[in-house]
Amino acid sequence: xxxxxxxxxxxxxxxxxxxxxxxxxxxxxxxxxxxxxxxxxxxxxxxxxxxxxxxxxxxxxxxxxxxxxxxxxxxxxxxxxxxxxxxxxxxxxxxxxxxxxxxxxxxxxxxxxxxxxxxxxxxxxxxxxxxxxxxxxxxxxxxxxxxxxxxxxxxxxxxxxxxxxxxxxxxxxxxxxxxxxxxxxxxxxxxxxxxxxxxxxxxxxxxxxxxxxxxxxxxxxxxxxxxxxxxxxxxxxxxxxxxxxxxxxxxxxxxxxxxxxxxxxxxxxxxxxxxxxxxxxxxxxxxxxxxxxxxxxxxxxxxxxxxxxxxxxxxxxxxxxxxxxxxxxxxxxxxxxxxxxxxxxxxxxxxxxxxxxxxxxxxxxxxxxxxxxxxxxxxxxxxxxxxxxxxxxxxxxxxxxxxxxxxxxxxxxxxxxxxxxxxxxxxxxxxxxxxxxxxxxxxxxxxxxxxxxxxxxxxxxxxxxxxxxxxxxxxxxxxxxxxxxxxxxxxxxxxxxxxxxxxxxxxxxxxxxx
Amino acid sequence: xxxxxxxxxxxxxxxxxxxxxxxxxxxxxxxxxxxxxxxxxxxxxxxxxxxxxxxxxxxxxxxxxxxxxxxxxxxxxxxxxxxxxxxxxxxxxxxxxxxxxxxxxxxxxxxxxxxxxxxxxxxxxxxxxxxxxxxxxxxxxxxxxxxxxxxxxxxxxxxxxxxxxxxxxxxxxxxxxxxxxxxxxxxxxxxxxxxxxxxxxxxxxxxxxxxxxxxxxxxxxxxxxxxxxxxxxxxxxxxxxxxxxxxxxxxxxxxxxxxxxxxxxxxxxxxxxxxxxxxxxxxxxxxxxxxxxxxxxxxxxxxxxxxxxxxxxxxxxxxxxxxxxxxxxxxxxxxxxxxxxxxxxxxxxxxxxxxxxxxxxxxxxxxxxxxxxx
Numbered sequence: 001x002x003x004x005x006x007x008x009x010x011x012x013x014x015x016x017x018x019x020x021x022x023x024x025x026x027x028x029x030x031x032x033x034x035x036x037x038x039x040x041x042x043x044x045x046x047x048x049x050x051x052x053x054x055x056x057x058x059x060x061x062x063x064x065x066x067x068x069x070x071x072x073x074x075x076x077x078x079x080x081x082x083x084x085x086x087x088x089x090x091x092x093x094x095x096x097x098x099x100x101x102x103x104x105x106x107x108x109x110x111x112x113x114x115x116x117x118x119x120x121x122x123x124x125x126x127x128x129x130x131x132x133x134x135x136x137x138x139x140x141x142x143x144x145x146x147x148x149x150x151x152x153x154x155x156x157x158x159x160x161x162x163x164x165x166x167x168x169x170x171x172x173x174x175x176x177x178x179x180x181x182x183x184x185x186x187x188x189x190x191x192x193x194x195x196x197x198x199x200x201x202x203x204x205x206x207x208x209x210x211x212x213x214x215x216x217x218x219x220x221x222x223x224x225x226x227x228x229x230x231x232x233x234x235x236x237x238x239x240x241x242x243x244x245x246x247x248x249x250x251x252x253x254x255x256x257x258x259x260x261x262x263x264x265x266x267x268x269x270x271x272x273x274x275x276x277x278x279x280x281x282x283x284x285x286x287x288x289x290x291x292x293x294x295x296x297x298x299x300x301x302x303x304x305x306x307x308x309x310x311x312x313x314x315x316x317x318x319x320x321x322x323x324x325x326x327x328x329x330x331x332x333x334x335x336x337x338x339x340x341x342x343x344x345x346x347x348x349x350x351x352x353x354x355x356x357x358x359x360x361x362x363x364x365x366x367x368x369x370x371x372x373x374x375x376x377x378x379x380x381x382x383x384x385x386x387x388x389x390x391x392x393x394x395x396x397x398x399x400x401x402x403x404x405x406x407x408x409x410x411x412x413x414x415x416x417x418x419x420x421x422x423x424x425x426x427x428x429x430x431x432x433x434x435x436x437x438x439x440x441x442x443x444x445x446x447x448x449x450x451x452x453x454x455x456x457x458x459x460x461x462x463x464x465x466x467x468x469x470x471x472x473x474x475x476x477x478x479x480x481x482x483x484x485x486x487x488x489x490x491x492x493x494x495x496x497x498x499x500x501x502x503x504x505x506x507x508x509x510x511x512x513x514x
Numbered sequence: 515x516x517x518x519x520x521x522x523x524x525x526x527x528x529x530x531x532x533x534x535x536x537x538x539x540x541x542x543x544x545x546x547x548x549x550x551x552x553x554x555x556x557x558x559x560x561x562x563x564x565x566x567x568x569x570x571x572x573x574x575x576x577x578x579x580x581x582x583x584x585x586x587x588x589x590x591x592x593x594x595x596x597x598x599x600x601x602x603x604x605x606x607x608x609x610x611x612x613x614x615x616x617x618x619x620x621x622x623x624x625x626x627x628x629x630x631x632x633x634x635x636x637x638x639x640x641x642x643x644x645x646x647x648x649x650x651x652x653x654x655x656x657x658x659x660x661x662x663x664x665x666x667x668x669x670x671x672x673x674x675x676x677x678x679x680x681x682x683x684x685x686x687x688x689x690x691x692x693x694x695x696x697x698x699x700x701x702x703x704x705x706x707x708x709x710x711x712x713x714x715x716x717x718x719x720x721x722x723x724x725x726x727x728x729x730x731x732x733x734x735x736x737x738x739x740x741x742x743x744x745x746x747x748x749x750x751x752x753x754x755x756x757x758x759x760x761x762x763x764x765x766x767x768x769x770x771x772x773x774x775x776x777x778x779x780x781x782x783x784x785x786x787x788x789x790x791x792x793x794x795x796x797x798x799x800x801x802x803x804x805x806x807x808x809x810x811x812x813x814x815x816x817x818x819x820x821x822x823x824x825x826x827x828x829x830x831x832x833x834x835x836x837x838x839x840x841x842x843x844x845x846x847x848x849x850x851x852x853x854x855x856x857x858x859x860x861x862x863x864x865x866x867x868x869x870x871x872x873x874x875x876x877x878x879x880x881x882x883x884x885x886x887x888x
Contacts, residue, residue: 022849024815024816026782027812028740029736029739029740031702031705031706032702032706033649033652033699033702033703035595035598035599037595037642038642038691038695039556040641040688041640041641041642041645041692041695042556042588042591042592042640042641042642043548043552043553043556043588043640044548044584044588044640045584045587045624045636045637045638045639045640046636046637046638046639046640046641046644046692047624047635047636047637047638048636049684049685049688050635050636050685051634055683055684055685056684059684061548065548065553065556065557066556066560078559078560078561078562079560081562082559082560082562083560084695086729087691087692087694087695087698088694088698088720088727088729088730088733089698089729090694090695090696090697090698090699090701090702091698091699091701091702091705091733092698092701092702092705092706093701093702093705093733093736093737094805095732095736095774095775095778095805095809096804096805096808096809096843097781097808097809097812097846098845098846099812099815099845099846099849099850101845101849115815115818117820160820162818162820163818164816164818230708231708231710231741232742233741233742233743235742235743235744270714271710271714271738271741271743271746273710273711273741276708312742313741313742313743313744314741314742315740315741315742316739316740316742316781316782317739317742317744317782318742
């Protein structure tokens with residue numbers, strides 16, 4: 001019940017000494033609803049105070065009844081265990097502390113603290129006790145205590161020697177606290193007592209990051225998930241940017257805090273508390289690169305954005321600290337363009353900029369299609385993007401090289417629900433022969449989930465396109481749903497070669513309400 | 515039992531109006547409503563004599579000694595409280611459920627008995643009966659308490675809005691106090707379930723109405739400490755301290771609150787020595803401050819001073835047993851003793867409120883440490 005861990009491995013023969021280990025993390029504040037009463041709620045009906053005469057006389061009557069006529073020692077009367085002094089006491093928060101009642105779970109990033117007691121249960125004195133305590137893991141041994149230089153001279157019969165050890169937990173998996181005592185027992189025999197206390201260290205949190213680029217702004221979204229059995233208070237979550245980057249945290253709540261009355265804000269800042277067993281919290285950072293070059297050029301290969309440093313706390317401020325590995329930007333690109341024409345792009349984190357006649361290679365690391373699709377569900381990011389650049393979302397470079405390529409040339413800044421808008425596309429023939437003529441339509445909408453309609457001819461015709469050249473076409477669409485939506489299913493059919501292409505799997509747009 | 519007199523004898527204090535017959539009660543005579551018997555039950559409760567209360571109620575019921583309808587409800591309430599104090603939760607619940615079907619029934623209003631209570635209107639249900647009925651499921655490990663308490667809160671709020679009374683009317687004060695009581699109870703349950711966000715919101719509601727309450731601010735600080743927001747807890751405690759120091763006269767209770775809060779902050783910063791110093795001052799001001807005693811013992815433990823830690827707790831159980839007899843204090847003592855390899859023989863009935871003095875049982879003689887059976 002006191003969080004003791006049974007040790008194993010005592011040496012042969014009986015020992016006078018034994019170790020007892022108690023985990024000594026911080027205590028907790030005890031909560032208990034008090035069973036205490038106000039006589040006005042107990043001795044009379046609840047509505048008695050409606051009667052003004054009664055209301056006048058009751059208070060003194062009740063208080064006289066509450067004074068015990070017992071004149072013996074004030075402590076022996078139970079008044080304080082029955083009468084509720086103040087309604088705030090009903091909260092059961094008396095400030096009473098309780099020691100940890102069980103060993104509990106130990107997590108990476110925490111500090112393992114333990115009270116170790118070595119007890120002499122024999123009827124004889126033991127002398128010259130050399131005590132050692134160390135933590136052993138797969139990778140290393142860390143010495144926590146060693147009295148070799150100053151052995152404990154004596155522990156009398158029934159006596160005790162106590163010590164407290166601390167160890168910052170930096171490894172996962174099995175750990176063993178090894179306590180050893182080398183001593184002279186009652187018979188003068190030199191004895192060796194090893195005891196082992198095993199525990200496992202688990203991962204308290206997992207961090208998932210997503211990087212998204214909008215024009216020259218990089219957004220980093222970090223999702224922290226709590227795997228522990230306790231609620232974690234996020235004391236500090238800091239993004240430490242790498243060289244040439246600067247980070248600002250974006251928090252939706254700032255706005256609200258400014259509107260509060262100053263006295264409220266004094267007392268109440270909403271804390272970031274992540275629920276135990278799977279709760280999550282998202283953090284959003286805006287990263288700006290401030291290298292010498294203008295936004296039109298970037299440094300090749302510098303895709304390290306920085307690290308997240310996380311400090312959390314549990315009961316009474318018990319801290320835990322972790323740092324993520326370097327977070328990589330999805331941008332690894334070299335772009336050189338003069339008149340960049342921003343184009344509509346698709347997949348998150350993979351921008352492409354079209355230059356007249358020169359398409360830049362872009363590759364992303366560690367992202368997949370699912371990430372991109374998930375993004376539009378994140379309200380945070382969708383809202384932010386609408387403020388900055390509604391028509392810019394990165395798109396993947398088509399690899400391997402396709403025969404035809406469809407690019408978005410122009411799309412309106414603002415798209416309003418139920419109002420027609422025009423999308424200008426350009427179909428490029430990347431082969432060395434003439435292709436087409438083509439028919440272009442939107443493929444079937446089996447689930448009826450489509451967020452747009454074609455305004456006009458359902459099938460558009462495009463004449464032949466010569467080798468290595470392109471041809472423009474306009475599509476007139478109407479958006480039927482508000483918010484971040486996808487235009488999907490553009491199908492291009494070569495009517496001569498009878499080949500079907502789906503060159504533009506999806507296009508993201510932002511639709512305003514009218 | 516003795517037969518009850520025809521005339522209601524005058525109850526305590528208020529001289530003047532003598533008791534009147536049950537048959538023609540003077541509606542202005544409040545004394546009728548707190549009879550001697552009820553006052554006696556209160557006296558027993560103040561002494562913690564729960565078993566006696568249960569006996570008295572049982573006899574009153576068997577011999578139909580109760581004369582007034584409202585007395586049945588008061589006796590029921592005392593019975594339920596006594597059973598709960600003795601941890602006989604199922605019996606308490608059963609007694610309430612078998613005695614009253616619906617506390618809002620018109621038969622529990624004065625108007626239902628115009629002969630006995632002429633000119634009196636309203637519900638005769640003691641508020642504590644509603645409260646304990648709402649709280650009992652928690653003791654029975656059922657999740658119903660929160661539902662019942664939130665419903666009770668609505669009930670209380672409807673009584674406040676109904677007549678637009680302000681804090682200056684005693685009626686208004688009574689119902690506002692009850693609102694705070696119910697919210698406080700709700701906070702205690704959410705707290706024990708670690709739902710701190712809700713607790714913060716509820717405390718904010720209470721503080722908005724009562725900004726200068728250092729006790730409420732301290733509760734806020736405890737919640738913040740419990741989930742680890744040390745900075746905000748410090749702010750809450752500092753505000754509470756400021757309010758108390760600004761008072762013209764601070765009571766011992768006030769000063770000890772400030773002292774204990776300071777000690778908690780020292781402890782959180784691992785400055786156990788300063789923490790003990792604060793607790794010592796509290797104990798000097800009030801030797802029965804069980805929280806200070808308990809927490810001081812814990813500080814000694816963190817300072818590796820097991821012996822003194824045990825001494826502090828054991829002394830308190832001897833000197834001020836009623837105050838110190840707190841389950842968690844005993845649990846802490848057991849934790850510390852167990853850790854020091856002293857084999858425990860103690861059996862204690864924490865909830866046996868009949869306290870007849872300490873008996874000492876020596877242990878196996880390992881360390882010569884003795885502890886109490888109580």
